[in-house]
Amino acid sequence: MSLLTVARDDFTNARRSYAVLGVVGVLTSIVALIFVSEIGVYDDPFRTLFDVSFFLFLVFPIVLAPLTYLAIAGDRDGGAIKYAMGLPNSRAEYVFGKLLSRLGVTLFAVLFAVGVGFLVALATFVNAPDVVMFATFAGVSLLFAFAFVGVYVGISAVTASRSRAMLGVFGAYFVLVPFWFGFLPVISLTELLRTAADLLGVTLSQNTVQFVQALSPATAYLYSTEVVYQSVLPSATYQNMTATFTEVPDEIYREFWFNAATMLVWGAGSMLVGYLSFRRSELG
Amino acid sequence: MPAIETDGLTRRFGDLTAVDTLDLTVEDGEVFGFLGPNGAGKSTTINMLLGFLKPTDGAATVLGHDAAGQSRAVRQRTGLLPEGFELYENLTGREHVVSAIDTKNADDDPDHLIERVGLDPEAAQRRAGGYSKGMTQRLALAVALVGEPDLLILDEPSSGLDPKGAKLLREIVREEADRGATVFFSSHILGQVEQVCDRVGIMNQGEMVAVDTIDALRDQMGAESLVAAEVAASPDPDAVAAVDGVREVTVDGNHVEIACTQPRAKMPALRALDDAATVTDIAVEDADLEALFERYTGDDPGDGSGAEEAEKAPESAATAGGEDV
Numbered sequence: 249m250s251l252l253t254v255a256r257d258d259f260t261n262a263r264r265s266y267a268v269l270g271v272v273g274v275l276t277s278i279v280a281l282i283f284v285s286e287i288g289v290y291d292d293p294f295r296t297l298f299d300v301s302f303f304l305f306l307v308f309p310i311v312l313a314p315l316t317y318l319a320i321a322g323d324r325d326g327g328a329i330k331y332a333m334g335l336p337n338s339r340a341e342y343v344f345g346k347l348l349s350r351l352g353v354t355l356f357a358v359l360f361a362v363g364v365g366f367l368v369a370l371a372t373f374v375n376a377p378d379v380v381m382f383a384t385f386a387g388v389s390l391l392f393a394f395a396f397v398g399v400y401v402g403i404s405a406v407t408a409s410r411s412r413a414m415l416g417v418f419g420a421y422f423v424l425v426p427f428w429f430g431f432l433p434v435i436s437l438t439e440l441l442r443t444a445a446d447l448l449g450v451t452l453s454q455n456t457v458q459f460v461q462a463l464s465p466a467t468a469y470l471y472s473t474e475v476v477y478q479s480v481l482p483s484a485t486y487q488n489m490t491a492t493f494t495e496v497p498d499e500i501y502r503e504f505w506f507n508a509a510t511m512l513v514w515g516a517g518s519m520l521v522g523y524l525s526f527r528r529s530e531l532g
Numbered sequence: 533m534p535a536i537e538t539d540g541l542t543r544r545f546g547d548l549t550a551v552d553t554l555d556l557t558v559e560d561g562e563v564f565g566f567l568g569p570n571g572a573g574k575s576t577t578i579n580m581l582l583g584f585l586k587p588t589d590g591a592a593t594v595l596g597h598d599a600a601g602q603s604r605a606v607r608q609r610t611g612l613l614p615e616g617f618e619l620y621e622n623l624t625g626r627e628h629v630v631s632a633i634d635t636k637n638a639d640d641d642p643d644h645l646i647e648r649v650g651l652d653p654e655a656a657q658r659r660a661g662g663y664s665k666g667m668t669q670r671l672a673l674a675v676a677l678v679g680e681p682d683l684l685i686l687d688e689p690s691s692g693l694d695p696k697g698a699k700l701l702r703e704i705v706r707e708e709a710d711r712g713a714t715v716f717f718s719s720h721i722l723g724q725v726e727q728v729c730d731r732v733g734i735m736n737q738g739e740m741v742a743v744d745t746i747d748a749l750r751d752q753m754g755a756e757s758l759v760a761a762e763v764a765a766s767p768d769p770d771a772v773a774a775v776d777g778v779r780e781v782t783v784d785g786n787h788v789e790i791a792c793t794q795p796r797a798k799m800p801a802l803r804a805l806d807d808a809a810t811v812t813d814i815a816v817e818d819a820d821l822e823a824l825f826e827r828y829t830g831d832d833p834g835d836g837s838g839a840e841e842a843e844k845a846p847e848s849a850a851t852a853g854g855e856d857v
Contacts, residue, residue, distance in 0.1 A: 250634070253634045253635050261622040261623050262622075326618040327616050327618040328620055330617035331618070331628065331675065333607075335607065335675075336607040336635060337607075338604055532575070532585040
């Protein structure tokens with residue numbers, strides 16, 4: 249099947265590139281560093297996992313960018329697409345083969361980084377890390393990765409040059425993470441919504457605002473990590489963590505299935521848009 | 533059934549018409565030279581034949597399939613050596629060939645193909661990112677040969693090849709044609725196609741200005757020959773110019789050039805020159821297809837020098853040139 253041939257070639261090509269090794273190395277080092285720096289701070293590895301999730305929420309989409317943005321745009325820019333599409337591959341096989349390969353690289357990066365974090369915790373923390381908890385964490389992080397790999401490869405499928413793909417990917421990061429979540433002082437989706445509501449003379453409830461916030465894959469990831477700590481919450485030791493996950497409204501956007509679906513829809517939807525655009529695009 | 537048939541095939545990019553109502557038929561099993569200067573619309577045509585670009589107007593049928601709608605079926609039976617492409621830098625040459633074999637469900641031996649195009653087996657095990665242009669072209673030719681394609685589309689295949697490589701390329705084209713494949717050989721250099729092609733089409737500014745066999749094109753040229761001679765002292769050119777079949781005599785100091793419209797006029801012209809002056813050296817150039825090619829693809833046929841050009845050029849060329857303006 250030629251989708252698998254496209255994926256195999258792309259994976260091999262990526263595996264041997266220093267950029268990809270570098271990205272996997274950076275992600276792993278950062279996760280390991282967070283664990284190492286908290287050896288004497290917390291007794292429980294899951295508390296450090298909680299810090300790692302915040303870090304991944306902010307930084308993982310940036311780390312994924314160089315891993316994905318050239319998937320298709322790089323081939324079109326350089327001309328390797330004439331090799332790939334000169335062979336009897338359909339546009340769908342080419343695009344989804346590329347996605348499969350980049351997801352494979354990402355899967356490896358996440359499992360490797362979480363695995364190294366687990367080993368550091370096992371060797372150094374007072375309490376042993378919980379395998380199920382780490383595995384759940386890896387699973388939720390993979391959903392998050394799926395969302396962003398989908399968005400980025402989708403953007404790569406829409407663009408025909410390296411520079412545009414890079415602009416698109418960083419634009420997507422800015423919109424989906426800082427802008428949507430609202431931790432930039434002025435420029436944020438919630439500010440925009442409030443201003444629009446004021447102009448229309450309506451009041452937005454806090455619930456509505458939070459619902460909208462939860463529709464970004466990054467916020468969805470943050471909320472979805474609650475599922476990792478279910479067995480240890482509420483925790484008397486870790487007030488901050490308990491506050492984050494227990495004093496929450498009983499609304500749909502704090503349900504795990506909703507957050508998981510949000511991430512899946514972002515990833516799959518972006519790929520669909522990317523494919524539909526690529527199917528019609530001209531490769532001359 | 534023709535291997536390639538285009539019907540009013542047209543492609544515009546904004547205001548630029550890259551390919552203008554092209555009607556082209558390439559018969560099954562023939563070796564067709566697709567000639568034209570850079571920017572004539574050759575690659576745009578090829579990209580439409582492969583479904584990479586959609587025609588603005590008209591249609592192309594390749595191996596019986598609609599090029600735009602059934603591109604995959606076309607590519608299954610076509611071997612492509614594209615122009616301006618790149619290989620995957622971290623894949624070896626051999627891996628490229630293996631993937632092509634897998635994708636086409638062919639049963640070729642990758643090492644045999646690599647050997648056939650003259651790529652060093654050790655080089656084939658190295659990453660393609662370090663390949664020279666010539667090695668890249670050889671590898672792409674190996675990829676194109678996968679699965680004994682019914683049609684080979686070679687877009688500027690000789691670029692980057694050394695003379696040995698170019699010779700090997702011609703041999704492979706002949707072998708493939710003997711096997712029964714149709715070869716569509718695009719080039720901006722006439723010399724690369726005249727030795728292997730049954731017919732050539734010359735494209736200029738998006739239009740096909742001439743399609744014929746090499747021999748017919750040569751006849752069209754009137755087989756003009758040029759005799760160049762070194763003489764001891766400047767002769768009177770009139771006696772030489774009076775010889776039947778001599779079109780023009782140019783004297784520049786001790787250098788004389790005699791343009792003959794017929795090859796058999798060369799010796800009488802030379803005797804007349806020998807009578808008029810002491811000839812110390814001569815050189816003869818025969819009908820040059822390159823000149824014909826240049827005439828068809830000149831930048832501005834029909835400018836100030838138009839009258840003289842039209843006189844020299846065969847009728848069809850003048851007409852084709854006229855249409856271009």
